Amino acid sequence: MKGGVYRMLTAYDAYSFHFLLKDCGKLKALALGDYRLGFGEGLVVNSDFSLGKSTLFNMGDTRPSVKKFSSTSETSFFRGMAVTFRFGKVDVSAFYSYLPTDATLRKDGTVSSLKTDGLHRTLLELSKKHNVMEQSAGADVTWNTEYFSLGATAFYQHFSRSFSKGTELYRQYYPEGKDFLNASLHYRWHRDRFSFSGETAFSNVYGGWATLNKAIYRFNHRYSVVALQRLFAYQYVGLRANSFSEGGAVRNESGFYMGVEAAPLNELKLSAYVDYFYFPWVKFGIPHASEGVEGTFQADWVVSRKWELSGRYQLKRKERYGQPYLYHKLKVQAQCMPSKVWEWRGVARYTRVRDVYGRHVGGYMGGSILKWKDRKKRLNVAGSCVYFDSEDYKAPMSFYEPSLLYAFSFMTMYGQGMRAAVNARWNVAKHWMLMCKYGATGYFDRDEIGEGLQRIGGRWKNDLSFLLRYKF
Numbered sequence: 001m002k003g004g005v006y007r008m009l010t011a012y013d014a015y016s017f018h019f020l021l022k023d024c025g026k027l028k029a030l031a032l033g034d035y036r037l038g039f040g041e042g043l044v045v046n047s048d049f050s051l052g053k054s055t056l057f058n059m060g061d062t063r064p065s066v067k068k069f070s071s072t073s074e075t076s077f078f079r080g081m082a083v084t085f086r087f088g089k090v091d092v093s094a095f096y097s098y099l100p101t102d103a104t105l106r107k108d109g110t111v112s113s114l115k116t117d118g119l120h121r122t123l124l125e126l127s128k129k130h131n132v133m134e135q136s137a138g139a140d141v142t143w144n145t146e147y148f149s150l151g152a153t154a155f156y157q158h159f160s161r162s163f164s165k166g167t168e169l170y171r172q173y174y175p176e177g178k179d180f181l182n183a184s185l186h187y188r189w190h191r192d193r194f195s196f197s198g199e200t201a202f203s204n205v206y207g208g209w210a211t212l213n214k215a216i217y218r219f220n221h222r223y224s225v226v227a228l229q230r231l232f233a234y235q236y237v238g239l240r241a242n243s244f245s246e247g248g249a250v251r252n253e254s255g256f257y258m259g260v261e262a263a264p265l266n267e268l269k270l271s272a273y274v275d276y277f278y279f280p281w282v283k284f285g286i287p288h289a290s291e292g293v294e295g296t297f298q299a300d301w302v303v304s305r306k307w308e309l310s311g312r313y314q315l316k317r318k319e320r321y322g323q324p325y326l327y328h329k330l331k332v333q334a335q336c337m338p339s340k341v342w343e344w345r346g347v348a349r350y351t352r353v354r355d356v357y358g359r360h361v362g363g364y365m366g367g368s369i370l371k372w373k374d375r376k377k378r379l380n381v382a383g384s385c386v387y388f389d390s391e392d393y394k395a396p397m398s399f400y401e402p403s404l405l406y407a408f409s410f411m412t413m414y415g416q417g418m419r420a421a422v423n424a425r426w427n428v429a430k431h432w433m434l435m436c437k438y439g440a441t442g443y444f445d446r447d448e449i450g451e452g453l454q455r456i457g458g459r460w461k462n463d464l465s466f467l468l469r470y471k472f
Helices: 053-058
Strands: 018-024 027-038 064-070 078-087 090-101 103-104 112-114 133-144 148-163 177-191 194-201 209-218 222-231 251-263 268-279 290-302 307-320 323-336 343-356 360-374 380-391 398-400 411-412 415-426 431-441 459-470
Touching: 027 090, 064 078, 064 194, 112 148, 343 398, 360 398, 380 398, 380 411, 411 415
Parallel strands: none
Antiparallel strands: 018 027, 027 064, 027 078, 078 090, 090 133, 103 112, 133 148, 148 177, 177 194, 194 209, 209 222, 222 251, 251 268, 268 290, 290 307, 307 323, 323 343, 343 360, 360 380, 380 415, 398 411, 415 431, 431 459
């Protein structure tokens, strides 16, 4: 190997384990090994997966949580111990974690950024593996009543190496140092048709703060409205924060979101939202403050007991490299369940983007998923196939396909080609379950895939996955 560096080969690149005990007397939850945490609105700590802006109507009742980590992802979890006790109306949580973390280092040995994709395929990627140790500890105390809850969270992190923010202007308020402290108050009030929740947080680095508040009002079972306000100062640093945002981080963003949901008929549901966002500090490629707006309209129609149709249109305008980007996205989906053992779903997407040079780049895709399960529920099989044709990486096509348990498979593709996959689950016995998945992606507009050490000398690439589970 290059540079005379030799590594011991192991069976797998990453291992994960957990033990979770719930609802045992005053003990509400005990997690050992790998676990997830979530408090308030995620401004201090949240390692749960988020499904995006269209799910806000289902997010009115946020509560502190300690959960098992059973995903195949190598990030967004803690390793150690977490416990929650319930004393009457008060929940008390405490946790400690010691976790090796991937990081990109500068020449002086300081941390430039954390690496979160979990990939170690090349020598360069291997050189970033477990470069820094992260120790974290914290606590949350939440008082709950029938209609109201109030909680406080404290979260401390210590890294074995110092963070260095660099000299670039857009990194002026990036993390710096070894120690980071965050604290917040989170609150929730609901009564009948109205619910309100939020969180306000503070970080010791640069003295930054962040706040997010949302309100949901349900006029009746057919009509609802949601409003959300957020203000994340560019001085705020939350390395484990994960919340509603446009920029992908709880930092340097403010905005207002308004959404409505209506069901004028039992078979028809309409929903729409508008989100305005503003970035007060410079960003990579944008040397000034910038703003944008996003709007989406969606209709879901239950045609019959066997057929469902849906359509969604999205328009977004934001800046890149000092110039406006304009996105148009259209999605149409049909779903059919002709019997208890068969299910079919068809999806079509169209995307058009106007880039910074005023050029229009577009793409489209069409795909379907077919599922079958036997009546005894011992064998499930799902097959998917999609064709895509996108002019450029600026207009990528996305497609969700069935995958193994604990894994999320949302394919993003550009160029011209097709993707096919088959996924099977076999409940071998009462305690044993076996799953396998095979997928193949072919490109019609190129003779090789990737570059460097990841280059594939052909138009097709294949993937194969297995999962064997024993349940006590």
